[in-house]
Amino acid sequence: MNTTGNITELARDLTRSVREMRSIMRLHIQAKLREYQFDISFELLEILAYLWRQDGVNQQEIADIIIKDKSSTTYLIDNLVKRNLVERIADENDRRNKLIFLTREGKQLQKQFNPLITEMYETATAGIAFGVMEKAIVMLNKMNDNLKQTL
Amino acid sequence: MNTTGNITELARDLTRSVREMRSIMRLHIQAKLREYQFDISFELLEILAYLWRQDGVNQQEIADIIIKDKSSTTYLIDNLVKRNLVERIADENDRRNKLIFLTREGKQLQKQFNPLITEMYETATAGIAFGVMEKAIVMLNKMNDNLKQTL
DNA sequence: CTAAATTAGTTTTATTTCAAACCAATTATC
């Protein structure tokens, strides 16, 4: 880690650590997916993981949560529909909305996979104090707000 | 932010903040690239930014730094070579290594672009204490180490 | 010294990503 006392230098280290985390988590999940012979990608699983918490949302909300372009989201949901894991249902009240619902199959995956995701987070957070992580999140969100203001 | 007192839940918030940061930074840089009419992508710029700090390294080192697959790195460096921003020079001592050197053109870009990158980091870090960021990085690295151990 | 293992890079193939242009439905404004 940089120790020259320059915070912008430190911020570069931060972004690297941050990216590394996602990369390692991806490898973890992919290893589990292979181990359990699930024919599904990390990206598709991310969408399912959100739906397991909050079913029946529109695509824009999913795009915001997973932090992807809405066209990427369309593409990924097409894929989930093809695999019979979710279905698109037009919103009665606002027909622009397409609400995404888990199918029975999509819900079943949750039972198999949620424990593995939780396990990964437990591994990651071993020896980390709650308060320390809270402060880190507050800081990251503050940085994000700073950046958003000049966007 | 989650406040149920469950650290694995909090860790999910963390990963989201972390991804959001990269997404916003990408938008920032892309806006600058457009503003100054640079015909170059965010990804290519990331490689250049590293070379500006450390010129004449091999592709594997670049791949490690930018956290990408080595085939992705080959592809991106091909692109930089095409644009005459870097050149590949086989290492005399170990001809497996291809050392990547900035061309004069590649170096010139640094003068134009480095201040903009620094400016972005300055914006991001406004009101953030050095010690707070240090602790956040230590925490992230600890989490990464935790995850690497079970990889 | 030689065979095996490792390391650096490339090619191939398939998936993911996103910007831009677009359509359809809804909401706001006059």
Next chain:
DNA sequence: GATAATTGGTTTGAAATAAAACTAATTTAG
């Protein structure tokens, strides 16, 4: 109530990503 602006989603096309299989160069072990 008509028109403009906004919002949600899709399509298209180009770039980025990475796994897997590969070649070539080097290092290690026997």
